[in-house]
Amino acid sequence: MKAKTKSRSKNQKVRVKIQKAKGKVQKARPSVKLSSQEKWGRFGSINVPKDREVPFGAITPAPVKQQELFMTSNWRIVRPVIDHEKCTRCFTCYISCPDSCWSFDEKAEKMEWNWKFCKGCQICINECPADALKAVPELDFEDGVVRLEKPF
Amino acid sequence: MAKVTEITVWTRGVVMDKEARDVANAFAQAAKMEGKFVQAFDNYEDLPDRVLVTTRKYVRISDREIEMKYLYVNEHPDVVVIVEPTIIKGINVLRGMPEGGLLLINTNRPIEYMLKFIPNSDILGAVATVDGDGISGIRTVDFSGSEGGVDTAGIGAGIAAPILGAMARVTGMVKKENLAKVVSDVAAMERGYQQAHLERYRKPRTVYFWGS
Numbered sequence: 001m002k003a004k005t006k007s008r009s010k011n012q013k014v015r016v017k018i019q020k021a022k023g024k025v026q027k028a029r030p031s032v033k034l035s036s037q038e039k040w041g042r043f044g045s046i047n048v049p050k051d052r053e054v055p056f057g058a059i060t061p062a063p064v065k066q067q068e069l070f071m072t073s074n075w076r077i078v079r080p081v082i083d084h085e086k087c088t089r090c091f092t093c094y095i096s097c098p099d100s101c102w103s104f105d106e107k108a109e110k111m112e113w114n115w116k117f118c119k120g121c122q123i124c125i126n127e128c129p130a131d132a133l134k135a136v137p138e139l140d141f142e143d144g145v146v147r148l149e150k151p152f
Numbered sequence: 153m154a155k156v157t158e159i160t161v162w163t164r165g166v167v168m169d170k171e172a173r174d175v176a177n178a179f180a181q182a183a184k185m186e187g188k189f190v191q192a193f194d195n196y197e198d199l200p201d202r203v204l205v206t207t208r209k210y211v212r213i214s215d216r217e218i219e220m221k222y223l224y225v226n227e228h229p230d231v232v233v234i235v236e237p238t239i240i241k242g243i244n245v246l247r248g249m250p251e252g253g254l255l256l257i258n259t260n261r262p263i264e265y266m267l268k269f270i271p272n273s274d275i276l277g278a279v280a281t282v283d284g285d286g287i288s289g290i291r292t293v294d295f296s297g298s299e300g301g302v303d304t305a306g307i308g309a310g311i312a313a314p315i316l317g318a319m320a321r322v323t324g325m326v327k328k329e330n331l332a333k334v335v336s337d338v339a340a341m342e343r344g345y346q347q348a349h350l351e352r353y354r355k356p357r358t359v360y361f362w363g364s
Contacts, residue, residue, distance in 0.1 A: 077164070121204075149243075
């Protein structure tokens with residue numbers, strides 16, 4: 001092993017000599033230590049320069065509670081509407097929702113529905129043991145308009 | 153190059169995919185019977201294999217041979233057909249439409265109510281609605297992955313038939329008789345032809361006329 005490394009370094013020295021003779025020697029890089037934030041940007045482990053254009057959805061800012069770029073509320077035909085008097089706070093909707101759109105508002109002691117990411121799959125409506133949820137056509141409401149330029 | 157009339161059909165993935173494909177294919181086929189040059193193709197861009205996702209189907213009709221072959225989207229649709237009405241809340245369906253285009257929505261709600269959700273509706277030339285769900289009401293829901301490609305109902309069996317009838321009337325690009333040769337549910341197509349509501353705002357563009 002030692003012999004090998006020696007021969008390699010010898011080779012390198014020879015190469016440097018040749019390059020010096022040709023005037024091709026490059027300056028060594030400055031050994032400045034970058035913080036991980038500076039080195040990798042704010043996109044986790046993917047190194048993408050901030051000024052480069054990437055396709056939509058190729059990179060998203062690292063974990064946030066809600067990813068506003070991926071609003072999927074335009075997938076919805078019907079919307080679950082809750083009757084707070086019938087609701088027993090059993091959290092079945094919270095457990096069964098695939099997109100975590102139900103949460104508990106502790107101040108008001110009510111279940112909260114996230115209109116931005118609900119896809120209208122109606123699983124919560126089927127699972128609710130107290131019959132507190134009802135499917136209402138989305139066009140009955142005037143709120144919840146997203147108006148994306150393109151689907152994704 | 154002669155003017156190419158572009159038609160975009162908006163629908164939802166998997167659950168109403170077959171209906172929109174029937175609309176695109178049958179309309180193109182009927183126009184072909186009248187000696188026009190047509191292209192009808194599915195969406196490649198919007199990942200249409202997901203349930204409920206908004207997807208598009210495209211038709212191009214022209215009097216002369218169509219030279220645009222490698223562009224898989226209709227960037228300036230003259231006619232936009234919406235098979236599932238909730239889409240107008242989530243997508244800017246009039247994107248790229250030239251002034252005086254036509255919008256056809258499959259709904260039983262009044263036109264004024266639907267236009268509330270379309271703030272850029274002032275570029276429209278006309279709006280039409282047809283109650284396809286009320287007339288036919290059959291949708292092909294198929295989770296096998298074939299997307300209605302192997303069912304025996306044929307082209308234009310469900311809600312596609314009344315929408316096609318309404319399209320024939322409000323665009324005037326194909327004749328009802330030719331459409332009847334393609335569509336399997338001719339009675340529903342006839343009812344859609346007669347029950348379509350149309351509201352005109354401007355003079356029609358030269359490529360088609362509204363109402364016959």
